Amino acid sequence: MNRLFLNLLTGLKNRKFLICDLIIFLITPILALAIRLDDDFTVEPYKYGLLVATLMFLAVKITVFAQWGFYKHYWRYATIDELEHMVMLTVGATVLQTIVFKMLFYVSDLGVDRLPRSLPLLDGILSLLLVAASRFSIPALARLRQGRKKSYKGDRVLIVGAGSAGISLVQKMQHSPSLGIYPVAFIDDDPKKFNLNICRIPVLGDRYKIPEVVRSMHISKVIIAMPTVPGRDIREIVEICQSAGVGTSTLPPINEILNGDLKMNSVRDVQIEDLLRREPIQTEVDKISRLLKGKTVLITGGGGSIGSELCRQIFKCRPAEMILIGHGENSVFNIQQELQQLVEELKHNGEKQQEIPRITASIADIRFSSRLKYIFEKYRPEIIFHAAAHKHVPMMELNPPEAITNNVRGTKNLVDMALQYNAQHFVMISTDKAVNPTNIMGASKRIAEMMVLRAAQKTGRQFVVTRFGNVLGSRGSVVPTFKRQIAEGGPITITHPDITRFFMTIPEAVQLVLQAAVLGKGGEVFMFNMGQPVKILDLAKDLIRLSGYEVGKDIDIVFTGLRPGEKLYEELFIEGEKYDPTQHEKIMTVANAAGIVPEIVDFKVDALCAAADKNDTYSIVFLLKQLLPEYKPNRPADEPALEETSSNLSVNWRLLYEACRQMQLWQHESSNDAGITVDVNLTSEQFFQPDFAAQLRQIIQETNINPACLRLVIPEDALAQNPSFATIAYAQIKRLGVQLKLDNWDKLIPSLVSSLIALSPSPKMNDRESDEINHSESTGIKEVEIPMAEK
Incomplete structure (x- = not known):
């Protein structure tokens, strides 16, 4: 009989609770009147007014409770949240019925004026007490019912953390004995909780008591229920549990527990991310939502680790449309399907159609401006998050042209389209490897930063750069490896x-x-507080232990030596940048970032991309050094330089550099260098290369040779096809002090000849030159040597 009664009460549904409430609300006015009148209580003088008041109170309370979701709770697991809702609704109903009661009080023929004026307040208090008793008796009875049939079979679990997360977890375990998990005690570092009982289980001490508790209470598993503590605490607790020989599980960080809804399947094995966890980040969610809501947002690299997470978090802000751009079809498809599932859930929940973001996925390579132009023309994005990039350092050292075409040209194309189609916000995802780079990838990202900052400087638009270090779990990174x-x-x-x-x-x-997108005014670099650097060796040891193995016994660690372009430690600061705090404690800004970008960057980027198109590795490195004085390529001493494998050089700068170095040695060994001359044969395209004179000047300066011993030989058609530019190029080279040798001098147009003669001494030929002309005429080619500087 008792079991039947318990089953009946714990199985009550909300429609049955509605009937209970109707009964309670019919009797509370009479009880309130009896309490108010005490010994003088009699119904007869008040019966008509009491009937009117009772019906009015009933109508008001049922309406308020039903309208504001009181009958949608599941009372078997009622908590303080449900009690707060109950109190709020009862107070609201009491205020409303008091107002109506006062209005009826002045209608004499209803008899309400005979009732005590305190009746609505007393009725409200009694209603709250009785409704609360009816609801919160259910969880108590359910616990009583479970306590009678509890078998205590299964894993004996120790819960570390007697806060809200730990208590919630214990309650779910107690409500679900079929899981076979039996919580026997709490561990908590707060001394005020020691020796107290929470959810009928004791708090036995702080984390250092774990080994003793594990032995004395035969614990089979420890669950860390502290989703907000930093990783150093998780690490210490895990180490203590490992020393005690007991397995460890944990709750994920709070930002992974969606909407604060803690579930039993949230418990998982401890991961390396937990050991590196930091305090939860507080961002200005309202400002971020205002920035993105109703806007057309484009995300490049949408299928990547950062890009896909950008998509997830941006979706929550309800943009009008999200355009996902990516080169990998499978990864883009996966994130598109994930977002589309969220769209369907919003539709199912009755969300307004205009509030649901439209999801568009485009397979596109940002290196092709024509494809980007089509996308920008069609969708007109207002906000751009640029996460697409080649990021693998060793692979980019082996493939420099790919790093340049993707990271540099791709960014240039995107910035150009953003400017052309009037996008107001542009956020580039950069890397700490762009700081004093020692590798192609970092240097290419630094050049990309410069282009974004240069665009902000020229246009005043909110184009910014975000710079941070490694992210855990990204594809190809250290942890998955x-x-x-x-x-x-x-x-x-x-x-x-x-x-x-x-x-x-x-x-x-x-x-x-x-958050940086909200803070940005245009032209800033935002640097994130990355915390303390992590030793990779320690990371490896932690992973081995978390996998259940011992270092050196089950799994060995082998040191292979630094790879090409790899740093021993990453840096945070670039010389010349000025760092200021922002209103967000975890973000610093480089306020003068755009101001220190050289104006020549636009011109050099074109040359850099042209070199990449021709697989000219040496020229790529050469140009990167010109643009980035801080770029110091780092490679093992016994490894050949990348440029030694280059081919199809537009101007073989490496070969010219080596020849000039050898000539410098000859000049040093001989006091008379008049007879040493190096001829450099050029094509038209090579002669008109925009930074030809600048690169040649740098080689002359680095090798410290006599420039007059260097002679450039070009065909006449190179000058004839663009006389005006030829004159400018001639003047630039003349200032270097080198010589120029032309084929078919007599076939040049007169105006060009006049210009060249005006820029140089009279091209009077000596006996040796006459012999060369006579010899050339016999072969149909006439050559003249033009001195390029005063002697």
Whole structure:
């Protein structure tokens, strides 16, 4: 009989609770009147007024409760949140019925004027007490019912953290005994909780009591229920549990527990991200939403690690349309499907159609401006997040043209389209490897930064750069690589025992990117506070232990040496940049970032892309050094330089450089260098290369040769096809002090000949030159040597 009664009460549904409430609301006015009148209570003088008041009170309370969702709660798991809702609705109903009661009080023929004026207030208090009793008896009875049949079979679990997350987790375990998880005690670092009982289980002490509790209470698993604590605390608790020989699970960080809804399947194994966890980031969600809501937002690299998370977080802000651009069809398809599922859920929940973002996925390579032009023409994006990039350092060292065409030309194309189609916001995702770069990837990203900042400087638009370090779990990064090596049985390979890197989680990085988009006025670089650098060796050891193995016994660690372009540690600051705090504690700004970008960057970028098109690795490195004095390529001493493998050079700068170095040695060994001359044969295209004179000047300065011993030989058609530019190029080269040798001098147009003669001494030929002309005439070619500087 008792079991039947318990089953009946705990199985009550909301429609049955509505009937209970009707009964309660019919009797509370009578009870209120009895309390008010005390010993003088009698119904007869008040019966008509009491009937009117009771019906009015009933109508008001039922209407308020039903209208504001009181009958949508599941009372078996009622908590303080449900009680707060109940109190709020009862207070509102009491105020409303008091107002109506006062109005009826002056209608004498209804009899309400005979009732005590305090009746609505007393009725409200009694209603709250009785309704609360009816609701909160259900969880108590459910616990009583479960307590009677509890078998205490299954895993005996110790919960670390007696805060709201730990309590919620214990309650769900107690309500679901079929899971086979039995919480036996809490561990908490707050001394005020020691020796107290929470949810009928004791708090036995702080984290250092874990080994003792594990032994004395036969604990089979420890669950860390502290989703807001930093990673150093998680690391220490895990180490204590490992020393006690007990397995460890955890709740994810709070930003991964969607809407604060903690579920049993939220419990998972401890991951490396948990050990590196930092305090949750607070961002200006309202400002971010105002920036993005109702806008057309374009995300490049939408299928990548950062790009896909950008898509997820931007979607929550309800933009009008999201254009996802990516080169990898599968990754773009995956994020499109994920977002489309969210769209369907919003539709199912009755969201207004105009409030639901439209999702458009475009497979596109940002290196092709024609494809970007089509997309911009069709969708007219207002805000652009540029996350597309080649980021793998060793691969880009082996393929410099790819780094330039994708990271530099792709960014240039995107910036050009943004300016042409009047996009007001542009946020570029950069990297800390762009700071004092030692590799092609970092240098290419620094050039990309410069182009964005230059555009902001010229137009005043809100184009900004965000710069941060490694993100955990991105494709091709260190953590997935280590996990794969552990799964294969080892060894784990590390380049250097002292190598360090900055890390942050992908959601954290994207939160700060969106915050920077709000803070940006245009032309800034925003640097994120990455915390303390992490030693990669420690990271590897943690992963081995978390996988259940021992370092050196089950899995070995092998050091392989630094790879081409790799730094021992990443840097944060560039010389000349001025760093200021922002209103967000985790973001700094480089306020003068646009001001220190050289004006020549636009001109040099074109030359850099042209060199990449021709696979001219040496010219790429040469131009990068010109644009970035801080660029210091780093490679092992025993590895050949990348430029040694270059081919199809537009101007073989490496060969010319080596020839000039050899000539410098000859000049140093001989006091008479008049007979040493190096001829450089040029094509038309090479002669008209925009930065030809600048690169030649740098080689002359670096090798410290006599420039008069360098002679450039070009065909006459190179000058004839563009006489005006030829005259300018001639003047630039003349100032260097080198010589110029022309084919078919007599076939040049007279005006050009006059211009060249005006820029140089009279081209009077000596006996040797006459012999050369006579010899050339016999072969149909006439050559004249033109001195390029006063002797």
